[in-house]
Structures are given as structure tokens and as C-alpha cells.
Amino acid sequence: MIVAFSVTPLGVGEDVGEYVADAVRVVRASGLPNRTDAMFTSVEGEWDEVMDVVKRAVAAVEARAPRVSVVLKADIRPGVTDGLTSKVETVERHLSA
Numbered sequence: 001m002i003v004a005f006s007v008t009p010l011g012v013g014e015d016v017g018e019y020v021a022d023a024v025r026v027v028r029a030s031g032l033p034n035r036t037d038a039m040f041t042s043v044e045g046e047w048d049e050v051m052d053v054v055k056r057a058v059a060a061v062e063a064r065a066p067r068v069s070v071v072l073k074a075d076i077r078p079g080v081t082d083g084l085t086s087k088v089e090t091v092e093r094h095l096s097a
Helices: 017-029 047-062 083-096
Strands: 002-010 034-036 041-044 067-075
Touching: 002 017, 002 047, 002 083, 017 034, 017 041, 017 047, 041 047, 041 083, 047 067
Parallel strands: none
Antiparallel strands: 002 041, 002 067, 034 041
């Protein structure tokens, strides 16, 4: 499965980059395949391990912010691995055709 999620600290002002970095550190330390872009961090793995990473990433932000907003989208597709790469490669292939 792939989970794309964003964690936004509320009540800390407009500059939230250092708080988001706390969440991304947790994701990167997990060892699971992941990508971070301007809006979301995506993590790929089995349900329990991905949800554990998301929970710990949220907790890292929650430890420093009075309120946290989380947006999460999941692609649950048993038997598929390397979806983070293969999905993008498929789109790129169609764009170059």
C-alpha cells in the first residue's frame, strides 16, 4: 500500500517547515520507501508498518504543536510493490509517447 499524508501543525505561526521536518525525519528513519514533495509525504509498505510510521510522524509534530491537522490518502493494492516508482514511470511513459 501507498499512503500519502500531510501533517500540519496549527497554532505555531506561518512558518511550519521545522515541524514538518520532524515528521519527515520519522518517515525517513523508518526504512520504508518514501518520497516527500511540496504537499505530501508518501510511504510504501504493509498496512501496519505504514500506519505506525504515520502515527509516529504525527506524534513528532504533536509533541511541539498545540494542535495538528492530518490529511491522508491510501492506495491499498495487495501484491503491488514499488508503486512509488512504477506509477510515476507509467505516467512519464505516456507523456513521452
